[in-house]
Each structure stands twice: as structure tokens, then as C-alpha cells.
Amino acid sequence: MPLPRFWFDRDVESVARDLVGATLLVNGVGGVIVETEAYDADDPASHSIRGPTPRNAAMFGPHGHAYVYRSYGIHWCFNIVCRPGSAVLIRAIEPLYGTDAMIARRGFADPRRLCAGPGRLCQALGIDKALDHAPLDQPPFAIDPATAAPPIHAGPRIGITLATGTPWRFCLSESRFLSKPIR
DNA sequence: GAGGCGATTGGCT
DNA sequence: GCCAATCGCCTCG
Numbered sequence: 001m002p003l004p005r006f007w008f009d010r011d012v013e014s015v016a017r018d019l020v021g022a023t024l025l026v027n028g029v030g031g032v033i034v035e036t037e038a039y040d041a042d043d044p045a046s047h048s049i050r051g052p053t054p055r056n057a058a059m060f061g062p063h064g065h066a067y068v069y070r071s072y073g074i075h076w077c078f079n080i081v082c083r084p085g086s087a088v089l090i091r092a093i094e095p096l097y098g099t100d101a102m103i104a105r106r107g108f109a110d111p112r113r114l115c116a117g118p119g120r121l122c123q124a125l126g127i128d129k130a131l132d133h134a135p136l137d138q139p140p141f142a143i144d145p146a147t148a149a150p151p152i153h154a155g156p157r158i159g160i161t162l163a164t165g166t167p168w169r170f171c172l173s174e175s176r177f178l179s180k181p182i183r
Numbered sequence: 184g185a186g187g188c189g190a191t192t193g194g195c196t
Numbered sequence: 197g198c199c200a201a202t203c204g205c206c207t208c209g
Contacts, residue, residue, distance in 0.1 A: 037190070045190070055204065072191050073202030079190085089190055119191050159190055179191095 005064030021146030029098030041085025075119030
């Protein structure tokens with residue numbers, strides 16, 4: 001059973017943790033989420049800390065929708081909106097479904113690097129600005145919950161300069177598909 | 184209106 | 197390990 005939108009109407013740290021082990025599909029292409037990060041409304045590292053802008057507007061919209069933004073002017077990053085101003089960044093998945101489509105989009109076949117990183121994941125799954133604000137309980141999206149609580153490692157978030165001590169990066173402990181190894 | 188910078192990645196030293 | 201690519205937003209002036 002797909003996750004209903006109200007499942008995301010919880011504190012963002014819990015949602016980020018519970019998304020590890022869930023299956024994310026975009027038009028049937030995807031796999032198991034192995035790495036997430038939580039960003040909260042009053043979080044100095046969050047795009048939402050200074051209030052709504054055209055870019056981050058989706059973070060202040062309804063929960064259970066996508067927030068897609070351009071990173072470094074080049075890549076796309078995919079988030080799931082929770083309560084207002086909070087979202088979970090999906091950083092890596094284990095590629096399982098439609099891997100031929102992922103390889104075609106990425107031009108690279110190494111499964112370890114196919115979806116390991118927020119920019120790579122969006123390229124492999126075909127996520128871009130067109131999906132900003134899109135509801136996640138409807139096509140092209142489908143998210144199914146983890147069948148059992150997997151072993152999870154929490155640590156500091158990656159690539160940020162503020163709030164670097166907050167342990168809101170959640171990884172599937174034994175996964176070989178993380179964007180960066182657990183320390 | 185100009186300048187700086189970022190929740191990144193890939194290529195080269 | 198270092199650095200360029202490239203664009204929207206923020207901070208000034």
C-alpha cells in the first residue's frame with residue numbers, strides 16, 4: 001500500500017528516519033531509499049529559514065508534495081515536504097527498478113554510483129523542476145513504506161556550513177549505495 | 184544592479 | 197585533493 005499524504009504530517013526527523021527502507025518510484029523507475037536528511041522550519045541549514053521565496057515555495061505548501069530545486073545551477077535535488085517549512089532531502093537509493101532507463105539517463109552503468117547523491121538520483125529518475133509541488137501519492141510518483149524497521153545510522157548532514165552538528169542524516173546501516181560512507 | 188555563494192558532481196593533478 | 201560548471205537567491209549599495 002502506498003504511503004498516504006498524511007503520513008508526512010509528522011515531525012520531519014521522524015519522517016526522514018522512517019523513509020529509509022521505503023521504496024521510491026518515478027514512472028516505475030526507482031528503488032529502496034538508503035539515505036535521507038531532515039531540514040526543519042527553524043533550522044539554520046534549511047532553505048526555509050528566511051521564509052518563503054519563489055524557489056522554496058513548495059516547502060510552505062501542503063505536506064506529502066515534492067520540493068525540487070536546482071543545486072549549484074546544474075543539478076536537481078528532490079525533497080518531500082512535511083510540516084510547513086520542513087522537508088526531507090532524498091540523498092540516495094539502491095537502484096532496483098528500471099535500471100536500464102537510469103543508465104540511459106546517466107550514461108553510466110556502475111550501480112554503486114547510479115543513484116548515490118541527490119543530483120545523481122534526480123538525473124537517474126528523471127526528476128526536474130516540472131515535478132516541483134507534485135503530490136507524491138499520485139503518478140508519476142509512488143512511495144511504499146518499509147516492510148520492517150531496518151538498521152539505521154544517524155550522523156551529521158553533508159555539504160552544509162550551518163548546524164553541522166545536528167545528526168539528521170539517516171542511512172541504511174549496511175548499504176553499499178550511500179552518497180558517502182558512514183564515518 | 185552587481186557580486187558572492189550554495190542541501191553537487193565529474194574530471195584532472 | 198582541487199577546481200570549474202552554472203543559475204537563482206541573498207546582501208548590499
